[in-house]
Amino acid sequence: MFKNLNKWLKMNQTQSQSKEQQKPANNPLQQKLYSSLQQNEQLLRSIYNNSTDVVFRSFLIGEQINAILIYIDGLSDCEGIEEYVIAPLMKEEAGETTNLKQLIERKISVSQANEFNTFSSCIEYLSNGNPILLRDNEPSGLALGLTKWEKRAIEEPAAEMVIRGPREGFTETLRINTSQLRRIIKSPSLKLESMKIGDYTQTNIVIAYIEGLVDQTLVEEVRTRLQRIRIDGILESGYIEEMIEDTPYSPFPQLLSTERPDVTCGSLLEGRVAILVEGTPFVLIAPATFFSLVQAAEDYYQRFVVSTATRWLRYFFLLMSILLPSVYVAILTFHQEMVPGSLLISMASSRESVPFPALIEALIMEITFEALREAGVRLPKQVGAAVSIVGALVIGQASVQAGLVSAPMVMVVAITGIASFMVPRYIAGVALRLLRFPLIILAGTLGLLGIMMGIIAIVLHMCSLRSFGVPYLSSISTPKMDEMKDVLFRAPWWMMNKRPHLTGEYNKYRQASDQKPGPERN
Numbered sequence: 001m002f003k004n005l006n007k008w009l010k011m012n013q014t015q016s017q018s019k020e021q022q023k024p025a026n027n028p029l030q031q032k033l034y035s036s037l038q039q040n041e042q043l044l045r046s047i048y049n050n051s052t053d054v055v056f057r058s059f060l061i062g063e064q065i066n067a068i069l070i071y072i073d074g075l076s077d078c079e080g081i082e083e084y085v086i087a088p089l090m091k092e093e094a095g096e097t098t099n100l101k102q103l104i105e106r107k108i109s110v111s112q113a114n115e116f117n118t119f120s121s122c123i124e125y126l127s128n129g130n131p132i133l134l135r136d137n138e139p140s141g142l143a144l145g146l147t148k149w150e151k152r153a154i155e156e157p158a159a160e161m162v163i164r165g166p167r168e169g170f171t172e173t174l175r176i177n178t179s180q181l182r183r184i185i186k187s188p189s190l191k192l193e194s195m196k197i198g199d200y201t202q203t204n205i206v207i208a209y210i211e212g213l214v215d216q217t218l219v220e221e222v223r224t225r226l227q228r229i230r231i232d233g234i235l236e237s238g239y240i241e242e243m244i245e246d247t248p249y250s251p252f253p254q255l256l257s258t259e260r261p262d263v264t265c266g267s268l269l270e271g272r273v274a275i276l277v278e279g280t281p282f283v284l285i286a287p288a289t290f291f292s293l294v295q296a297a298e299d300y301y302q303r304f305v306v307s308t309a310t311r312w313l314r315y316f317f318l319l320m321s322i323l324l325p326s327v328y329v330a331i332l333t334f335h336q337e338m339v340p341g342s343l344l345i346s347m348a349s350s351r352e353s354v355p356f357p358a359l360i361e362a363l364i365m366e367i368t369f370e371a372l373r374e375a376g377v378r379l380p381k382q383v384g385a386a387v388s389i390v391g392a393l394v395i396g397q398a399s400v401q402a403g404l405v406s407a408p409m410v411m412v413v414a415i416t417g418i419a420s421f422m423v424p425r426y427i428a429g430v431a432l433r434l435l436r437f438p439l440i441i442l443a444g445t446l447g448l449l450g451i452m453m454g455i456i457a458i459v460l461h462m463c464s465l466r467s468f469g470v471p472y473l474s475s476i477s478t479p480k481m482d483e484m485k486d487v488l489f490r491a492p493w494w495m496m497n498k499r500p501h502l503t504g505e506y507n508k509y510r511q512a513s514d515q516k517p518g519p520e521r522n
Contacts, residue, residue, distance in 0.1 A: 032117050037066050037136035043119065044070060054126075057081075062092035067135040075129030077148035084109050085133065085144060100135075100142055108133075112145025127202060151176065157259035157281070159426055162298040169259045170281035174204050177276050177283070180261040181208060185268065189213075195226060197240075201233035205240070208264075208274040213499070213507045215271065221468055222273050222286060237277040237284050244286075246466045251431040254467040256288040263297050270499050271507070287467035287502055291475050291487050294318060296424040299490050307490040314422050315488075321419035322432055325362050326443035326451050328412045332358040334447035353403035359444025361405050365413040366436065368395060373417070470502050 034040050041056065048054040057069040067089065071081060088107045104113045114130075116122060117140040122132055129147035154176070157169035170177045178192055193207040205226060209219055225244040234240065237257065245254040258264060259281045264274050267285045275284040294314060299307040331338055332347070339347070354361060372391050396414070399405045416436070423429040435458060442450030465472035475487040483500060485491035494515040498508055 031119055033119065033122070033134070033139045033141060035137055035139045037068060037134055037138075040134050040141075041068055044122070047119075047123065057086070059086060059090055061089045061135060063090075065135055065137075067133065069131055069133055070126060071131035071146075072126060072129065075147060075149050076131050077146040080110075080146040080148070081131055081144075084146070085131070100138060100140060103133075103142070108142070108144065110144050110146060114143045114145075115140055116143060117141070124202065154180075160258065160260050160263070160297065160424070162296070162301070164301045165297055166260070166262045168261055170261060170276075170283060172279050172281055174206060174276060174278040177261075177281075178206060178208070181265060181268075181274075184261060184265045185210065190268070193223070197226065197229050198231060198233040201235070203234035204278040205234075206276040208268060208276060210268050210271075213269065213271045214273060215502070218271075218273055218287070218468060218502070222275065226275070234277065234279075236280045237275070237282045240275060240277060241284055246468065247464075250461065250465060251434050252290070252462065252465060252472070253293065253425075253427045253431065254288060254465065254472070256285040256292055256425070257282045257427060258285065259283070260297055266297075266300070267292075269510070271502055287470035289467065289470065289474055290462060290472050293425045293428040294423060295486075300493075304490050304492040311488075311490060314424075317419035317422040318432065321416050321422070322436055322439065323451065323455075324416050324419070325366060325412055325436060326439040326454075327448075328409070329358045329362050329440055330443035330447045330451055333444055347406070347408055350406040350408055354406050355403070356405075357444070358409075359440065361409050362413075362440050362444070363437070365399075365405055365409055366416075366440065369413050369417055370433065474502075475500070 034043075045056065053073045055071055055073055057071075059067055059069070061067045069081065069085065071078075085108055088109070089103070092107060100115055104115075114125070116125065121143075122141060125143035126132055129149060130143040131146050133142040133144060151173050152171050154168050154171060156167045160169075168180065170180065181190065181192075187210070189211045191209055191211050195205050195207075196202045197205055207219070207222055207226070222244070226240070229240070229243050231239070231243070241253070241255050241257070242248060247254065255275075256267070264283050264285065268274060273286050275286070277284075295311070296314075299311060302310075332351075336344060351358075356364070372395070375391070396405075396410045400407050400410060420429050420433055423432065439451060439454045442454045444450075446453070462472050463477065471477050475483050485496050486500070493511075494517060497511050497513050497515075499510050501508075
């Protein structure tokens with residue numbers, strides 16, 4: 001029996017190996033270009049069959065050499081093709097011998113012209129909008145840098161608006177995003193490594209880092225995680241985020257996403273790595289910590305006293321957004337003795353006609369509030385804000401008058417919703433909103449003991465999280481004065497002379513010491 005099983009396994013292995021060996025030979029894309037222009041055109045027409053946007057333009061070079069120009073309408077510059085390629089080639093003198101190298105040097109006035117000799121390279125250039133020039137008796141072709149398509153203008157990010165700071169944001173065009181980074185960081189130490197992910201989309205990915213500031217092991221880890229992705233297509237950076245994070249089942253984001261070039265450059269100057277994805281304005285930054293998710297870009301542009309006060313206010317409301325509904329439910333259900341007598345009488349009178357216990361009441365209001373918030377996001381901008389605000393007011397007032405919920409519960413849910421908007425990162429706010437529901441259930445079943453158990457579980461989970469090997473609570477898990485200058489408070493810039501210690505080797509000092517401003521000293 002075991003002999004037959006071994007024979008069957010060996011037979012399947014040899015069959016699979018033979019199939020894998022036959023695939024490249026049967027795949028026309030792996031073949032090199034033919035010398036015959038007719039064969040090349042025939043194969044490319046069969047590949048782009050039923051594709052009306054792919055244009056095949058045949059013409060003669062110098063009235064004697066057959067040539068063809070292939071481009072995708074909508075991705076290539078048609079006016080540039082006519083002016084800089086077809087017109088000069090057709091006006092070439094008869095009898096003049098020209099090869100591809102001579103065409104680039106003498107006739108084609110295009111800044112970028114790349115030579116290739118395989119069908120796979122030809123299709124790759126075509127998909128990126130580069131027109132392809134093929135000529136007879138030439139087993140190679142030219143990819144011309146005449147790409148042109150509609151692009152969104154640079155605008156201020158809607159989700160990361162600031163009062164003081166740059167107003168520019170990333171767009172969906174990868175080269176515009178990389179140019180914004182180059183415009184801010186002019187040093188040649190800024191490195192941009194490119195790769196493609198996705199069998200069908202062939203999405204361009206760029207890894208950005210500053211050589212000399214970043215730990216090379218971090219760059220290698222990011223590169224390795226990206227290279228092991230096997231997927232048919234990448235449409236947004238969220239695909240990449242879920243494929244490379246350390247703990248996929250955690251509600252907390254382990255990479256920072258931003259639309260702002262200044263935030264990205266600030267992270268690069270701290271020794272982090274940025275991942276730019278074509279087709280999305282959101283850039284991923286690794287590694288990320290919990291405190292980097294609750295810091296706003298404006299904290300570094302205002303005076304440090306104002307930024308520190310705002311940061312403490314943000315931390316306070318962050319805790320309130322998680323704990324306020326659960327504490328209210330626990331006190332009403334199990335710990336009425338903690339409430340002053342007059343306030344307890346007022347709350348009891350408001351709950352007199354409510355048929356539900358505090359736990360069910362809180363869950364109903366929280367789910368309704370989240371539904372209204374989600375509806376406001378999905379509706380058109382002209383009516384989204386009006387529907388969410390009016391809906392909350394009308395439903396809240398009608399629910400109180402109908403006796404379904406109490407007025408204090410409406411106030412608690414409203415304050416909680418406002419507090420959740422204080423978190424500057426949307427994805428971090430979503431994670432905190434999700435944690436609110438299990439805490440409410442624990443408060444309704446076990447009281448304050450359940451809340452403490454939930455808080456301990458959340459803290460233990462956050463302590464176990466890693467973002468590319470960096471502890472999620474790294475700034476306070478090993479408290480050091482240099483690391484605390486940008487966590488609980490924002491120290492003035494003349495004091496933050498050291499970079500955060502993220503990974504192994506790093507460039508420690510970012511500026512000179514003893515730069516405290518003041519009158520000139522003797």
